[in-house]
Amino acid sequence: MDFGGITFTFAAIFLGAAVFASIALYTRQPIIIAYIILGAALGPFGTGLVSNTALVSDAGHVGIIFLLFLLGLDMQPKALLNSMKSSSWVALASSGIYIAIGYAITRGFGFAHNDALLVGAALMFSSTIIGIKLLPTTVLHHKHLGEVLVALLLFQDLIAIVVLVWLQSSDTGTSVIWSVARPLIMLPLLAMGCWAAVRFILIPLIARFDRYHEYIFLLSVGWCLGIAELAALMGLSAEVGAFIAGVAVATSPIAQYIAVSLKPLRDFFLVIFFFSVGAQFDVSALPNVAAAAVVLALSFLCLKPVVYQMLLRGVSESPKLAWNLGFRLGQCSEFALLIAVVALESGRLSPTAHTLIQATTILTLLISSYLVVTRFPTPIASNDALRRD
Template sequence: MTHLPNLITDLGLILCAAGITTLIFKKLKQPLVLGYIIAGLLVGPHVALFPTIIETENITIWAEIGVIFLLFSLGLEFSFKKLVKVGGASSVMALVEVVVMLLLGYLTGKLLGWGTMDSIFLGGILSISSTTIIIRAFEELGVKSQRFAGLVFGVLIVEDLVAILLMVLLSTLAVSQQFAGSEMLAAVLKLGFFLVVWFLAGIFLIPTFLRKASKLMNDETLLIVSLALCLLMVILAAQVGFSPALGAFIMGSILAETTKAEKIEHLIASVKDLFGAIFFVSVGILINPETILTYAGPIAIITIVTLVGKALSITGGGLMAGQGLKTSVQSGMSVSQIGEFSFIIATLGLTLKVTSDFLYPVAVAVSAITTFTTPYMIQLSTPLYKFLESILPEKWKRSLNEYSSGAQAINTTSDWKLVLRSYVVNLVLYSVILVAIVLLSARYLNPFISANFINGEMGTIVTTAITLVFMAPFLWAFAVYHPQKEALGRLWANRNYRSLLIVLEFVRVALSLLFIGFLLNQFFPVQVSIVVALFIIALLVIFSKRIQKFYVRIEHRFMTNLNAREIKAASKMHHTLTPWDVHLTSFDVSPKSVVVGRSLLELQVREKYGVNIAVIERGDRTIMAPTRQELIFPGDKIYVFGSDEQIETFRQFIQSEVNLQGERDRAEDVKLQKLVVSEASPLLHTSIRASGIRETTKGLIVGIERNGKRILNPESDLVFQVNDIIWIVGSPWRIKELEAVPNVMAG
């Protein structure tokens, strides 16, 4: 009889159990993750009613593979550009939640009499919500299009990155067995350094490689190449001391920026589902039912802490970010569960042998309970909001509304902010790149050249020369390049700022010289380094123009790869109707464009320029065939249909900027203000359109309170009545001018 390896027998048993529970939980309309966990419990060594797996150690290997592909798929959905686009509100909410739940988890563990490491890991387990469970619940309840859902998605994106950081910090803490601030800081800096290096190198190389090889790739080869890249980054992450799962997540986020992202995500779905099922089944295998019964009390307490703590922390974070009571409550009630990352953090504790055996099944039990409660929590959010609104004092509600309006005021970006932000970004990015080049040269390039080509001093000189060639464009960019030339020019025009700008330039040049010294110090004595440094500086000055061209090519390739998906999407909308010689093209609306804040009716682009605005893209929203009342906002992308001559004329118009001469020299805040119409007001019995408020304040009437009723976004033909409270979004100083109109009182 042929001997069948236990690994295959165990895998067959796992998949059979997973398949049966999948069908049952599909029928019951329950999350499949819970079905997988129960399947693992049934085939695990602690339940004798069903066939039991033979070698638990083998399943651990399958589970690790499952974690890798699970995080690879999460990375494909993550995208660092999404993180950059996440609003400040979502970031505040996520960070408040993580900090609060870390503290609550630790305190709960201590109150239960658990050890320090168990309590710390419990805080990490409770701090991350489940992306999979929340998205599925939103789809089933049909709330994905609501405002709070967008905030929650932003919170989940931030939490994914925080979870990666937590894994690194907890690993460092587990090894040192004590909270050392210097070690934690070193771990964070190391993570940040490698994240930047991997992301920059990945975006520069991988999209280009996929584009060059696209003609050779069918679905099969693309799948194999994607998995190979994933596992390559897994190996690289493990080599530098990080979790293999981190490498998988990073590679997924890099591939998420390529034009092949959707295709890879589709191809990898089956692999992810297979190994993800094995991972969650392995979670159930490690559960001892007796442990759950023994720790039923702590499980109940931790579940309550999770439900209440997450709801309150997210709600509080939302209120702090000025999101209003309703949106904050809905967001808080949506994230009261733990999931995938919590299992991974719990597994990390077991793998490192720093947590007790009971913590893992306790975490799984809490996850199972909170998963069941998630849809009900979301459904209860609106009734809870209405209840809170009914019991809150009017003074509190008015204060919340005023704070929410103030927190969402829009401020213009100053030139100093633009320049300093560009300096800081350049400082971080180019410092990381230059340090990485020098370290790679010292650790790999120099030994390679010495061992295979030229030994001794000549080999060192060759290594230095090659390294300098790679460093030159980034040294030039670090010391000379100005990405915000217009803002810098405006600041330089003000004599009061010139001395400070000169100091900043001097600092940049000095830091560039330090990097040259850092390179030379790897290979030469100090005296020789100074002489060589002067020679290198002279060469950099002589070949400055060539270095500049080289850098521009590097930057262009990087930005093209980074924005490849957007470029491809835009190109799909550029078509030509040959008989009429017209085509569709797009324009990005600058914040200073003359069209900002004006409706299509006011602009009359068809009448003046002969073109039609067919589509407006606003963030993730696409407005097809916009109406004449649609306003143009900063950052909009508008798709215009017309001939070359018509589009060129329109381009000159849309790219022209508002003439600010004669305007007050101040940054304009946009705030929500109110006016009350008296009996003698000239506004009385006039319509919004005829009142001239819009022209006087450069603002927008967003609401009117009349006899206790609220009219949101009133029609322009609505006529003002006595004691109407008019809510206007606009510049405070302009609205102050309106107050000068007799018998119109400001609130």
């Protein structure tokens, strides 16, 4: 048997996920935690049963792309722009505060200046996946809380893109000004191109062949992944490209049919994503950074709700909404893992600091998802009273 083949890899992931998810549900724990623990158990730093982490990571990335595409399908452009305007300064101010907190704590544990700065930069973002997946669909698409949360996450994603582009461009000698300006220039160009393509190509095709469900499915998947790749070529992220692709189709009557038909595909790849988060973590290196990771994780989990509560009340949001959103965004982001890899490969981040970012991010993902699932309405709540689709 080929233990490194794609069939064995997926079989191990989904058979293991079924077992671990059953245990999680019986013990009334968040199901996402089961996927992450499974990754650590079967990954190369655990039993080594699943060793092809590159395949798993790439497949998991597809899940994030589909998640953002489906989110865009339910977002009206006008409402999104209004939310972005009111949330932009909140995202900027909070990011600055979180960088300072991460830098100060990391320096306090004896890390070098550059390491501490990159740790702070990596940990300032909140997880798009956790934030969106744990929000009920009715709240996400039809309530003000959903609009504000999405706007904040998208603005953070743009900041993360700037950080990643800067890290990658510095190796090639690209101007720092251009590396920062490029995403801001390319984003509206991509949006206008998507709008034109939807109006003059996609809508006529859908109107002509809408009775062929298989064709609509293929067209939707091709549009999502094609625009995601185009965005990556333009210096943006594939996630942002997928979201714009979804928003561009949102005004079409077929948008809801596309959203329903792609949800099982999204969930398939998201299981792989959470598995890959656990599989990439080297448990043996944890003792070297355990104390710093615990302090960083608890600091962000405790301070993020407070910071968001203060900043959102400054833009006239209600205290209840601010606290709710603050807890839902209390974790660190999957972007932290990506920034850590890029910074390590470029020689700007030490291996110990890389492990610290991984450990802190995984801790916040685990604890934050547990807090949200047990205290707030979510689609996967273990308590029937809190379960909302």
